Amino acid sequence: MNTLSIDVETFSDVDISKCGAYKYAESPSFEILLFSYAADAGEVQVVDLANGEQIPQEILDALLDDNVIKWAFNANFERVCLSRYLSDLGFLRAAFLSPESWRCTMVWAAYMGLPLSLAAVGSVLGLEEQKMTEGKALIRFFCSPCAATKANSGRTRNLPCHAPDKWALFKAYNKRDVEVEMAIQQRLAKFPVPDFLWDEYHLDQEINDHGIRIDMELVDNAIAVDARSREELTDRMKRLTGLDNPNSVQQMKGWLSQHGMETDSLDKKAVLELLKNAPPELSEALSLRQQLAKSSVRKYIAMKNVTSADHRARGTFRFYGANRTGRFSSKNIQLQNLPQNHLADIEYARALVRQSDFESLNILYDSVPDVLSQLIRTAFIPKEGRKFIVADFSAIEARVLSWLAKEQWRMDVFANDGDIYCATAGRMFHCNVVKHGENGHLRQKGKQAELACGYGGSVGALKAFGALESGMKEDELKPLVDAWRAANPHIVDFWWAVDRAAKDCIKERSKTVTHGIQFICQSGMIFIELPSGRRLAYAKPRIGENKFGGESITYMGLNTAKKWVRIESYGPKLVENITQAISRDILCYAMQTLKHMDIVAHVHDEIIIECEASASLSAVCEQMARTPPWAKGLLLRADGFECEFYQKD
Template sequence: MEITQKLECFPVPQNEWENYWMDQDINDRGIRIDQQLVNNAIKCQNVFHDQYLQTAKELTGLANPNSPLQLKDWLQQQGAKTDSLSKASVAQLLQTTTGKVHQILALRQLLSKSSVKKYQAMQKAMCQDGRVHGLLQFYGANRTGRWAGRLVQVQNLPRNSMPDLEEARKLVKQGNVTALAMLYDSVPDVLSQLIRTAFIPSKNHHFYVADFSAVEARVIAWLSNEEWRQEAFAKNEDIYCASASQMFGVPVVKHGINGELRQKGKIAELALGYGGSIGALKAMGATKLVLTDDELPPLVQMWRNASPHIVQFWWDVDKAAKECIKTHLPQTTHGMKFIYRSGCMFLRLRSGRYLCYPKPKIGTNRFGSESITFMGINTVKKWDRIETYGAKLVENIVQATSRDLLAEAMRRLEATENTVVMHIHDEAVIDAPSNRSLDTMVQLMTEVPDWANGLILNAAGFVSDFYKKD
């Protein structure tokens, strides 16, 4: 009751109630599961897991070669000492080992595949109507308001890249273990790639999958008014080529002139938009792909030089937030407003929705610089003081704005009887009869709200009889 009284001062806007009601409709509607595929995928995984384990036992003589402790001891005896058997460590060891050790490490990779857990989660969550309900939690990410995955955790499904996805799917549905073993080197990998396909439309319906194209890149370009990016999006250019061209001062064409620079542009775009530096590039896999350690610092600087308005956006947001906390007076920047009220800093987005930062303070960070902290749930799920800064606030702003764009797009789809059964990041999955128009759905997705005047949106889609990554 006391919490209710406190929250009465901050009523939920009507727009957000409508998003919540839509969310409840989507979760109540649920999404159909291919029970035959799920059941046989689990059986196939168990068959191959037992085979791999038996082979590993014969090669090592260990009672349980799946035990990290036993396997590390065995590897040390073979002259391949390692402190970890993580996915990354095993992959690295495979590059330098041969013979029996290489074979065992390859088996370790296969045994540690956790793809079957998703199928088990589907089996467990499926209701009597053959559908899974409650896959998405409204406002699951409390900083931005984005949805969070629950039960099957659809927000991190493995990607599929197999050209013969449909054929592999049929073999698993049939439970044809012999054919799978003959045709594929790694059956666990096949099962992993088929996880998405376990979601299927209602009878006599198709899935119409429509998603925004590079929505966060478009939103940050619009908010910061980075003109060359806006022009690239208006011309529907490849943003990674455009970024590389701006950075290196030469034309870059995918699979064409200076095409080798596109990868550098792509890594920079994905890693550096929210204040990231060398560490962010490495986390994005820069050194594993195309770049040496010496190339990273210049790449950061080139990207920032090519995107001065985005960099200025970070600093403007940082300054406005600090001034709001220090003075408790409203501050505006880039069409947004910081307000201090009831011991909280509220950030009003262009959509009109507010982000909340409770009990904000100005402190000193580990580098000796002035920094912003607020109270929230930390990485270990504890209520604690969290540090933030301009570029991180920009990340919150961009992701929250992208969330609002998706919410409004889904409401337009729902209003025209294009029923959404699932949505993942910037993608909506519509379960509808075959007489519907994908083009119309894509058009509905890309309608720009009044509050986002000047934003250049684009979307693409496909029609399928099962869910997949196109």
Template sequence: MSVLSIDLETFSDIDLIKCGVYAYTASDKFEILLMAYAFESDKVQIVDIASGEKFPDEIIVAIQDETITKTAYNAQFERTCLSSFLKIPLSPVGWSCTAVQAAMLGLPLSLAGVAQVLGQEQQKMREGKDLIRYFCIPCKPTFINGNRTRNLSHHEPEKWRTFKDYCIRDVEVEMEIRRKIAKYPIIPKEQEYYILDQQINDRGVLIDRKLVGQAIACDKLNKEETFEQAQRLTGLNNPNSVAQLKGWLLENGVEVESLSKKVVTDLAKESDGEVEQLLNLRLQLAKTSIKKYEAMDRVACPDDRVRGLFRFHGANRSGRWSSQLIQVQNLPQNHERDLTLARDLLKQGSFDELELFFENVPNLLSELIRTAFIPKPNHRFIVADFSAIEARIIAWLAGEKWRMDVFATHGKIYEASASQMFKVPIEEITKGSPLRQKGKIAELALGFGGGAGALTAMGALEMGVEASELQQLVTAWRIANPNITKLWWDIDKAAIKAVKDKMPQTIGGIHIEMRSGILFITLPSGRKLSYIKPRIEINKFGREGITYEGIGTSKQWCRIDTYGPKLVENIVQAAARDLLAESMVNVAKARYKIVMHVHDEIIIEAPMEFGSLNGVCDIMAIAPNWAKGLPLRADGFECDYYRKD
């Protein structure tokens, strides 16, 4: 089978980073400037399309031939650009993404970052960013540049020659990366998931453009009124200014170091009079969820569908999808009962009525963000998600029988957890019971080694748990879940032993081994989690632990420490991802069209007369062969716009 490596340099008047490749290539100003390519390990060739050179016929044939593997770093970009430029819909079948292959090894997400970590001879040219800024995006017209809005090849011939070298180098770097990680190929099942991911991104999801436009207009009007109200209340020139606000609060007897959302929210609850009014106005002015409406408007293609929202293997440790452009994985929840009325009034531009019927318009606009995603005419959404998937997986992996029994029967894990922890019959733990609250917060915070700090971070104190009870809750949960607690430390010991002694270890269905300077944890699905250059060091607990190289919380490549409970968290989240991917493939094979997926939830755009919620949930509840005995369950609803049930 032949392999064709490709890299493109392109131009568009649309911002690629803010709007994504689909909107970028939908512009009538979009064009391909350069294409560098190489078959197999041949010398890299360059086609200067901007200067009038034509695509070689063999390239056009190869691009459409699914038996020829096309590779690129972030291959979605090249495939989408070629589809648009050649006006040929290109299937993702036959495409392989080197960025995905690198991400599966726990390497950085950028081409330059991977080449640097691998210590390659060929590195990405540093001049690239300046050259892209010069040739690939519109320029500001000035007297000096003759008022042109774009730089062409003949304006700077020397720069253009360097730009061609840069394009060639990118292919050389990608080819060398592929050679270096060739012994860790993308397994067939993952390639199947990647193809489905690309199909979902290509399909996109429709947005209610009228709702989006009116939401932006309503927010602007509301912000202006709120700003003027704050001015009248405080007499300040700019009540948005942190310094001016702090000064006003100090004059009114309130000293604060920060005006973060949490600080202002807590302070507003404790205050009254003008201070309370001002703090609530501040919360309204600082509300940023409206930016998602602006992102929708920006990202939408001419057919009002937003595409490219999901990054395959975007979460570095677990391999879960990440979200981009609109960030659908952190949409505000909706609690308003009459969403349909609110949507209708907003779309009509009836802002006065909105204010009359709904107490807090900024909050309402936040709650309506989900509802801007809609099915196309004569279709409806089927929304289905796994029930308590991570809690089920960790119970299954650890063999925590009482939890497995709960999930195989009534599924009330919060009540059952409280019953187990406090030795109270489950029948006595009702929905409003304080014990259920404690069971719930313990379940949410303690599954991966969390302590009192995790309970606090999860909001235990706000839920009514006393500070003196926190450690008792931790102890009670661990006593109630001895097999899960044991799993944490069994994985910890096995991982340390694998790194120290270079001997493979197996814990239940988890296999751990060191190979070629990488710690691999093989999941029950057969997929491997990778930890680069691990070593044993004394950790913050004063005992031996593992550190490895990876992308840290600062998004920089650094050394990260880990231990058993954290590794178990990676394993559980990765297994949940594998179950979601498998179920999406099965749902797609049943001819359902997936348009979005959020965490453990699938959103399907289905014709009115096709399929059913029960049919989708039944498919999702089928455990794959590698997950025998895992009790799966999916629930959901059908709707005319996206929402939380």
């Protein structure tokens, strides 16, 4: 046996959507109901474990044999569930099956720019065998507890004997999933995932298996402090406004209107704008609303839901979560959007929350919700007797973009460990700019332009990055864009070289190359091959017409609402994809370089390592900053710090 394609159906009283696969499979109530498999792409067999059937010994042996490649769609779920099953049988001594021999068809679909659900992939590929639509209802019926009613004689779980017809359909559904998964493999066979990408996937799975430790004392008391804070803030709002429910947007907008303040929205940005000119009585109400709107407690609740009995949160990373660039995304706790911390006395504030000392927090700080928000990162802690090393790349996207475009003056800045924001402002305004020194006020404009303009952004992008809020005037935004572009002519040339290369590739159905990036049209796809050898895939590319009447590049992909639609793109947007994808490849190269250490998390361009007290910070930063062999001439730098709890330095 060389390969085994697998799908399982399971029961647990834990809500997997809130707690994740690891906590789900830990539940005492967990069991595998159905196990479908196909050996070497043969006939699919269904093992009805719920009715006493047993998995054949040769299949159990194959699950434990790293020479047999196991395939599944979202393979992490099958691997974690089967780890629990085999542990209960006494066949597995480790906590989890080694990921080395596992492959994930969902990752393959993502690599090809396809949707991330089995049904959607099957539909997009037009497979003869499609996922059965009855599945969701059957999963609700058999895989989760049910409400006790008179009609079901007060039972809290549906068993096969309670609905034999449904059970027979459920077995067919389980079988069909393996058939669809194998059909996807067959359809994508000419576009294999590179071996090095599977190596990255296996490391990702090891990081997910290892998990990161959570300070549950801080989490539990943060939730309690938040409840007390919300109660007091709501009472103050009620007294101030006289409203029954001051959290209601409609009631609050009505109250503000009665007091002479009209607004269409009460979101964060709108409240900040209203506070600029609000009279004292309205200002207090808006400030209270601002505090109540802090959603910090949701992160703490997510941590509580996900964390296992050993106080470690597992399964928080989704490999290839962004299928346009291949970047990681987060799930369950969402580490990619943690609030920053700026508290000077963060250790003291943290101690007060751990002690649930609401009175002191309320006296010492202007906003208890803000303190809780700033302490979210600190809930991640190393194992006792160990420390965290937190290291990240310095200006990684700016470095990659400069290297690709061969913008030499920027490369010189990085070579001399200069400040790219000061250097950019200096080029834009033709003067010397020093942080906190000569012409230091111009650095902010350089930073805004650098963040907004690198991928073709103009006035709208500057506004989105907060240019107006930082004090810039509307009439200086367009000149700022023009100045940035004039200062970076090679980057501007790079945008349009990529635009031409992509269009020529689509029109001529032939390979084109620019700046070391290859564009390949093949089998109804356009692939952008990166220096690492990894490819970005865009399905069904066409030349269309943009809103200005010119040519545009379009392709089929997932939009922000996760719908499969035709998407328009152009050179600068493709440059953004390319730059972010290469930055992701550099992060993965660094993670492979450092995999001998315990990487417990990574956030954007930052790696968090749990290590012995004797581990060297400088050695970690040196290893992280090593340039991959495929990126000669790219100048990297990594900086870091040590800490007893995670934080933003």
